[in-house]
Amino acid sequence: MVKAVAGRAMEPVLQVENINKHFGAVHALRNASLAVWPGEVVALIGDNGAGKSTLVNVLTGVLRPDSGTMIFAGERVSFSSPQEARAAGIETVYQDLAIAPHLDAVANIFLGRELTMPGLAGHLGFLDNGKMRRETEEQLTRLRVRIPKLGRRLVTLSGGQRQGVAVARAVMWASKIVFMDEPTAALGVAQTEMVLDLIREVRNTGIPVVFISHNMPNVFEVADRIVVLRLGEVVAELDPRTASIDDAVLAMTGARRRDARGEGAVVG
């Protein structure tokens, strides 16, 4: 609670209002609104087709909304590409592990942002592997991720370690906010715990994390706030400390909100 109250005293990092998005006849987002404050973990939940991924894709520049306003770091923005969103400090971790498995952790973390040697060698494209490695080590230490051998190709690591690298990459470059689309969907129990720990570590650095998950126990374990989407609308906002999993499921499936037991259920 302390965290959330302290958070509300500040400006939200990201505030979107009345976002609409159509795919042909399908109204995928209906006046969706969302605000994210520094240092909080927000879980986006909803049934299949509720618009969670569409919302994240709009917020990360993958999709352009049909209407709505987006205020990011105090300024009105509209991203026309994921690159623009990344340049603004927004990073995304995808469910399907957007890593290059034949490269090592350092190469993956710096992929597309390689550091080159100073001077002429740099202009010729020579990589400064030593510097990239040192910065990776610092980052992984800060996040408490231990990768056995940084020089090993990711294909030889476990799924959790690979997702750890993907999260570390996002966090290393995200100066403002991190989105995660089902970051634990492909992982086992122990590996999922590791990613949840990582989410907390990221939040503790002050950078908010917005994550999509179907796994209710995970959501209630790590989220500071739960936003429920149904048929493209934000229908409820739950406090995981007071609401129950039943409340969340009821909100997702569209049972009348009044029926939801527990005072934690807040009409969105």
Place this chain on the structure above:
Amino acid sequence: MASTQTPVAPSLEAEPKPTLGQRLSNAFTLLILLAIVIIFTLLQRTTFLSIGNLNNVLIDTSQLLLLTIGVTFVIITAGIDLSISSILILSAVVAAKVMIQFSGTPEQVAAYSFPNQAMAIPIGLALGVLTGIVCGLVNGLLVTRLNMPSFIVTLGTLGVFLGIAQLLTGGTTVAGVPPAIQQDIGLRDLFPWPLFGADFRLIPPMIIAFVLTVAAAVLLNFTRFGRYTYAIGSNMAAARRVGIDVNRHLLKVYALSGFFAGVAGTFDLMRFGTASVGSHQSDNLAAISAAVIGGTSLFGGLGTIGGSVIGAFIPATLRNGLVISGVPAFWQNVAVGVVLILAVYIDQRRRSAEERM
């Protein structure tokens, strides 16, 4: 509570050990090459291991080596370039035609006098190499702009480039190339000292192949270009997501393959003084086999220049050893085929072992 600090480092499982297949594959090719050398040495000690003979193997391999290095880049991106043999032929034909054109009037050339050859030869070599680059760019543009599989595109251009070479020559060997390209440049011994005996010759094609191979290794291992080459072959979608201009990079990779094939084409003129449309037609498969034998995976993301060098030396070493031993050289085809199948089998085993982890 969600906000509780977690002082414990996230738990990680024990790191998996490299599998048998993995360890095998890394040393496999080198072992095969060593085995070939040892067998032929035991059979024909004095001849096979002689300086002169090893020198011949080096010279014979320099051309296939270039094709192999170029196509290695393409295969690492999970693509294929079947057209390199036709690019080689077309580049050689263009270089030969240009040399003849600029050397003198048709009458002078017919009389075997080449007054302008000092200018014509460098222009011919340059345009030959340029032809290779242009052919590679055509491949790259078709693959990236039309979004076509590289197998189909380069199967098509394999025919197109060869056809153009045949049209330019009427299907015959180009005659009337100034002999200086062979006598004064291609076969000039740049190592006149008797350190390795009189049999050792260091000719320009060897030096060019060596320099380009080293440059390719540096490019692949130490530069952003090499990093993107592996990344695209490993996971093209991930490369796109991090903002790598994948199409632009692939265009460069196909152009590079064309460049290497173009340089290999000029070797024909340097060594034999002619450009023949009849030979080299299966060099594409030989180069791809060499790259794959050397550990480059047709699925992309894996491959080294060192492996390709060893892979390129296996066919020439085999042929040379068989000829010296009096065995019909046709056995070379059988042996290389068997080695290729073994190499790919081991690569597949390794892949499935890795994916199970």
